[in-house]
Amino acid sequence: MPITLIGRATSINVRKVLWTCAEIGLDYTFDKDWVGEAAVRRRDELLALNPNGQFPVLVEGDWSLWQSNAICRHLATVAGREDLLPTAPRARALVEQWMDWQVSDLNQAWRYAYLALVRRMPAFTHADEIAASVVAWNKAMVLLDRQLERTGAHVTGPTFTLADIVLALSANRWRLTPIEHADCPAVDAWLTGLAGRPGFTIEVGPGVP
């Protein structure tokens, strides 16, 4: 069945799915025609697939799925990639735990600072809010750093999983955002170590925060 991924290549949530596709070696179409006039013209099409009107969306025939982390898990499951998403209950729960932490706590921490300092959105200009967001973001990254220090390798242990994909994109955003960064040597070493993986250079490497 033909598989289509819908979204913009600049989106961190789309890029985590693109990286997962690269790891799997998936045969799919990337429909990225959602910029400017096309986004307006295709708005109803998007809303029919995702009532949130957001990207990414995965389309498999007449079935579709939204939420980037759910899409990554689905693709790994269908591909039988137990290395990316283990089937053993505890191992799987830990991968899901870190993925949920990324999409909830970590995303919430960086949102204000990123929208203010990188996207330069007019609604995000309060200095106190930016400062609070930077503190929360650094605190979250130090938590991740301690975890990577403990495992000495990847987010949940010695092997690479979906948790590394979703968190590496977040860590890359943190590194490339112009803030004062907390000292996170384990995060830096982990990012450097991931550089040879399929998809990393394309989806994380070129310096898009």
Ligand SMILES: N[C@@H](CCC(=O)N[C@@H](CS)C(=O)NCC(=O)O)C(=O)O
């Ligand atoms: N929790 C959702 C968030 C999706 C989301 O925020 N997507 C952004 C792009 S990163 C979006 O589509 N924004 C609206 C737009 O770009 O028009 C997920 O992980 O898929």
